[in-house]
Amino acid sequence: MSDAVSRLKVGIVGGTGYTGVELLRLLSQHPHVELAAITSRKEDGMPVADMFPNLRGRVNLAFQTPDTAGLDQCDVVFFATPHGVAMSQAEHLLSKGVRIIDLAADFRLHDTQVFEQWYKMPHSCPGVLAEAVYGLPEINRARIAGARVIGNPGCYPTTVLLGLAPLLGAGKHYIDTAGIIADCKSGVSGAGRKAEVGTLFSEASDNFKAYGVSGHRHHPEISEHLQNLAGTPVGLTFVPHLVPMIRGMFSTLYLRIQPEARTTDFQALFEQHYANETFVDVMPAGSLPETRSVRASNQLRIALHRPGNGDQLIVLVTQDNLVKGASGQAVQNMNIMFGLPETAGLQHIAVLP
C-alpha cells in the first residue's frame, strides 16, 4: 500500500513509563506514522499491550533490546528514558540520518554546567547539544522545522513559558521580570511510573503538598528560556505542588505590572499573540480553566485575571502534563520537523468527565 511507504518510521527508546505509553497511544493513531520499534532491555520480548492493557488489540509491538531494534533505520527516534540515555546514543543515530526527540532533559539546558549541577552527571555530547533545539513550537517553530535534535520541554516549563511569552521580548516592559512568581500544581503522573513510596495511592490520594521548594530541576530550565525570551536575566520564584489527580497541570503566575504598562489590554495582547496557534487557547477574560478541559488532549488553555484592575496580573495556565507537557508536544515537534500538518494525530478532544 502506497500509504505505508510514505509513513514515517518511528522508534521509541524506553517505553515503559507514562510518556512512553502516551507516545504509543498517540503515534499508533497517527495517520502518517508507522511504529517500527520500541526498546526496553528489561522487558525484552514482552508485548507492550501486556504492560499497558489499553493497547490490547491496537498495538502489536513487543519490547526489544536496543541492539536488535533497528533504530538506525528509523526516520525519527523518541527517547522516553531517564536523563542521560539520549545523549549517549545521539551521535550514532544522527550519523545514520535519524532525527531525535528527547523527552528527558539531555537537550533542554544549553549551559552544560547548569545541566551537570542539577542532573548530577557530566554532559557527554556537548556538540550535539549545541545544535539541539528546545522544542516549544509556539516559540521556536522555525528552528524546530530545521532541527535534527529536539530537547522536548519539561511539563512545568511549557506552562510557565507559554503563560509568559506574550509579555516578554525586546522592548517589552509589561511586567517586573525580577519578581515573577509561578505557583504550579501537577497531577501525580508527572512523577513517572517508578515504584516509590511517595507516589503510592495511599500516600498521594486525598492529600496535597508542595515539593522541591528549595530547588527543582525545572527552575533552571524555565529561567534559561525566560531569559532567552526577555533578553535579560529574570528573577523567578517557582513552587511545584502535587495534586491528587492522575493527569493535569495548572500554573498560577503572579506578575507585577510595570507602571508604564497599566493601561495595556493584556487580554488583547494574549489573543493576538496566540491567534494562529491551534494548541493554545486564550480563553475569554475572566475565565476559569480546569485541568479536565484538556485531559488527554494536546490543548493548553490560558486565562488572564487582574483583580480590581490593580497592578497584579494573574495568568492561569492549564495542560495535560503527559500530552502538551510531554508526549503530545513531542509529536507536535515531529510533525513540524517532517513537514506534516502540525495537528496530525493530535486532534483528540479532551475527555470530560
Next chain:
Amino acid sequence: MSDAVSRLKVGIVGGTGYTGVELLRLLSQHPHVELAAITSRKEDGMPVADMFPNLRGRVNLAFQTPDTAGLDQCDVVFFATPHGVAMSQAEHLLSKGVRIIDLAADFRLHDTQVFEQWYKMPHSCPGVLAEAVYGLPEINRARIAGARVIGNPGCYPTTVLLGLAPLLGAGKHYIDTAGIIADCKSGVSGAGRKAEVGTLFSEASDNFKAYGVSGHRHHPEISEHLQNLAGTPVGLTFVPHLVPMIRGMFSTLYLRIQPEARTTDFQALFEQHYANETFVDVMPAGSLPETRSVRASNQLRIALHRPGNGDQLIVLVTQDNLVKGASGQAVQNMNIMFGLPETAGLQHIAVLP
C-alpha cells in the same frame, strides 16, 4: 464539499448530561457525521462549549429549543434525555423519516407493564415500542441494521448480557440459569450530572457502597433480555455498587456450571463466540481486566476464571459506562443502521494512565 453532502445529519435532544457530552465528543470526531443540532429548553442559546469546556474550539453548536432545532430534518436523532422524553417525540420524528436512538429506557423493555412499574409513568407509544430494537449489536446486529428505533441498552445490562451471551441459547445447558449472580460496580458518572447530595465529591469520594439492592431498574432489563437469550426465564440476583471513580464499570458474574458441562472449555467457547467482534475482547485465560484499560474507549473486555477447576465459573466484564455502556454503543448502533463501518468514529484507544 461533496463530503458534507454524504455526511449524516445528526441531532441530539438533551445534551446537558454526561451521555450528551460524550455523544458530542464522539460524533464531532466522527468522519461521517455532521452535528446539526442539539437541544435544551433550559440552556437555549448557550454554546455547548461553555458548559463543557473540553469542546472549546471543537464544537461550535449552541443549545436550541426543540422547536427551532429542525430535528425533523435530521437523518437520526439521539435522545440523551430523562426517561419519557423520547417516547413523546418518537412518532412525529418517525413520520418525517428520522430514525431514533434513545439512550434512556423508553424502548428497552418490551413489556409496558414492567416499564410502568419501574419507571412510574405510563408508556405513551406502545406502537413504536413494538418495532423498537434493543441496541446491543453483538446480539441484535441484524435487527439493528433494519431498525427505525433503537432502545440503547443500560450500562449494567450491557456488561451482564455480553458476559453471559455465549452461555445461553437453545440447547445450551452450561450454567444453572436459576441462580445467576451479578455483582456489579460502577463509576459515579453513571448517576448522571444532576445536582444531588449523594454524588457530591465529599460524599462519594474515598467511599464504597452498594445501592439499589432491593430493586434497580436495570434488573428487569437484564432479566428480559437474558430470557430472550436463554429461551426460558432466568433467576438473577443483581447488586450494583458505587465506586469512587468517574468512569468505568466492572461486573463480576458468578455462575454455577451444570454437571454435564464440567468438561467444557469455556475459554474457547467465549473466544469463538466473539471472534469477529471488534469491541469485545476475550482476554487470555486468567486475565484480570481493569476499568482503566477501556477508559474513554468503546471496548468491553471479558476474562474467565474457574477457581480450582470447580463448578463455579466467574466472568469478569469491564467497560466504560459512558462509551460502550451508553454513548459509544449508541454511535455503534447508528453506524450499523446507516451501513457505515461499525467502528467509524469509535477507534479511540483507551486513555491510560
Next chain:
Amino acid sequence: MSDAVSRLKVGIVGGTGYTGVELLRLLSQHPHVELAAITSRKEDGMPVADMFPNLRGRVNLAFQTPDTAGLDQCDVVFFATPHGVAMSQAEHLLSKGVRIIDLAADFRLHDTQVFEQWYKMPHSCPGVLAEAVYGLPEINRARIAGARVIGNPGCYPTTVLLGLAPLLGAGKHYIDTAGIIADCKSGVSGAGRKAEVGTLFSEASDNFKAYGVSGHRHHPEISEHLQNLAGTPVGLTFVPHLVPMIRGMFSTLYLRIQPEARTTDFQALFEQHYANETFVDVMPAGSLPETRSVRASNQLRIALHRPGNGDQLIVLVTQDNLVKGASGQAVQNMNIMFGLPETAGLQHIAVLP
C-alpha cells in the same frame, strides 16, 4: 452523676452540613460537653445518625425545630448555618445568657458595609457585631476568653493570618505588606454539602482549578485582620483553588523580604512566636507539610522556605479545613470562653493514611 451537672449544655443550630457533622463528632467525644439539642427545620424528627451514619450508636439526638429545641437554656450555641442566620437570633439568645459561636460570616467583618457588599444582605444586628470577637485564639485569646459572641474565622483566613502573624505588628518591617500573595488550595468539603453540579464527584474529581479569582468573600476578611495585625492597610492578592480531596487546606504565601530584614532568622522568629501554641506546629526549616498530616485533627502546620537565601520568603501552611479551619477552632474557642483546658476534646491525632 455529678459529672453531668458540670458539663456544658451545648446547642447546634443547623447541623446538616459538614461543619455540623464535624461539630457533632468533636463535641460528642468532648469530656466537658453535653449535647443538648440540634436544630433543622427541614429535618425535624430525623435522628442525626440517619443523616450521618458515622454517628450511629454514638449520637442519639434527633433534629428539632428551633422552637422546641430549648436553645435558650444552653450555655453556648454554635451556628453551623448559612450566613445571616446567627445575626437574626443572637440578641434573643444573649438576653437569655447564652453565648454564641457563629461558624458563618455574620460576626467576622466589623465593617458592615463590607459585609453587605460581599454577602448581599443587610447586617441586622450591628450592636452585637460591635462586641463580637474574631475567634482566632492564637491572635485573640484574651478577648475570646471574655467574649459573649464569637465570629469563628473562615478557613482560608485562618491559614493566611496564622502564616503571617509573626511577621506583622507595630515596629515590624520584615516584609513588603503592599505585595502579599496568598495562593491557597482547598479540599472540596469547603464548598459544603449543598447539591450543586460543580462539586459533584464527576466534576471535581481528577480535576484542578482556580475559582473566585476576581473576588472571594474571604479576601476582605483576611485584609481586615491583616490590617489589624499590621496596623496599616496591606495589599493582598488571594487566589483560591479547588483540590480533588475531601478535607485539607494548603496555603502558599509569597512574601518579599524588606531590605533591612534580610538577616532575620525567620525560622527562629516563627518558632518563638508559636512556642506555646499547642495547635500551631512550626516545622523544622525546609520541611514540606502535607494536608494528610493534619487530617481530622485540630493541628495547623507551618514551614518556612527561602530559596537561595534570597528576598522571597515562602510560608507553607496546612490545616484540615473542617477542624482548625472551622469546627475544631469553634470548639477551641468554646474551651477558652468557659475556662476549660484549651485542648479538651481536640486531641485527636490526624488520620494517616
Next chain:
Amino acid sequence: MSDAVSRLKVGIVGGTGYTGVELLRLLSQHPHVELAAITSRKEDGMPVADMFPNLRGRVNLAFQTPDTAGLDQCDVVFFATPHGVAMSQAEHLLSKGVRIIDLAADFRLHDTQVFEQWYKMPHSCPGVLAEAVYGLPEINRARIAGARVIGNPGCYPTTVLLGLAPLLGAGKHYIDTAGIIADCKSGVSGAGRKAEVGTLFSEASDNFKAYGVSGHRHHPEISEHLQNLAGTPVGLTFVPHLVPMIRGMFSTLYLRIQPEARTTDFQALFEQHYANETFVDVMPAGSLPETRSVRASNQLRIALHRPGNGDQLIVLVTQDNLVKGASGQAVQNMNIMFGLPETAGLQHIAVLP
C-alpha cells in the same frame, strides 16, 4: 505518677507500614498503654514522627533495632511485620513472659501445610502455633482472654466471618454452606506501604479491578474458620477487588437460603447474635452501609437484604481495613487479654466526610 505504673508496656516490631502507624495512632491515645519501643532495623534512629507526620508532637519514639529495644521487658508486643517474623521471635518473648499479637499470618492458620503452601515458607514454630488463638473477639472472646499468642485475623476474613457467624453452628441449617460466595472490595491501603507499581496513585486511582481470583491467601484462612464455625467443610468462592480509596472494606455475601429456613427472620437472628457487641452494628433491615461510616473507627457494620423475599440472602459488611480489619482489632485483643475494658482506646467516631 501512679498511672504510669499501671500502664501496659507495649512494644511494636516493624512499625513502618500502615498497620504500624495505625497502631501508633491508637496506642498513643490509649488510656492504659505506655508505648515502650518500636523497632525497625532499616530506620534505626529515625523518629517515627519523621516518617509519619501525623504523629509530630504526639509520639516521641524513634525506631530502634530489635537488639536494643528491650522488647522482652514489655507486657505485650505487636508484630506489624511481614509474614514469618513473629514466628521467629515468639518463643523467646514468651519465655520472658511477653504476650504476642501478630498482625501477619504466622498464627492464623492452624494447618502448617496450608500455611506453607500459601506463604511459601516453612512454619518455624508449630508449638507456639498450637496454642495461638485466632483473634476474632466476637467469636473467640473467652479463648483470647487466656491467650499468650494471638493470630490477628486478616482484613477480608474479619468481614466474611462476622457476616456469616450468626448463620453457622451446630444444628443450624440456614444456608447452603457448599455455595457461599464472597465478593469483597478493599481500599488500597490493604496492599501495604511497599513501593510497587501496581499500587501507585497513577495506576490505582480512577480504576477498579479484581485480583487474586485464582487464589488469595485469605481464602484458606476464611475457609478454616468457617469450617470451625460450621462444624463441617464449606464451599467458598472468594473474589477480592481493589477500590480506589485509601481505607475501607466492603464484602457482599451471597447465600442461598435452605428450603427449611425460608421463614427465618434473619434480621432478628443477626440482631440477637450481636446484641452485646459494641463493635458490630447490625443496621436496620434494608440499610445500605458505606465504608466512610466506619473510616478510622473500629466499627463493623452489617446489613441484610433478601430481594423479593426469595431464596437469596445478601449480607453487606463494611469495616475500616486498617482498624477493625487490623490494628484496631489487635488493640481490642490486647484489651481482652489484659482485662481492660474492651473499648478502651477504641472509641473514636468514624471520620465523615
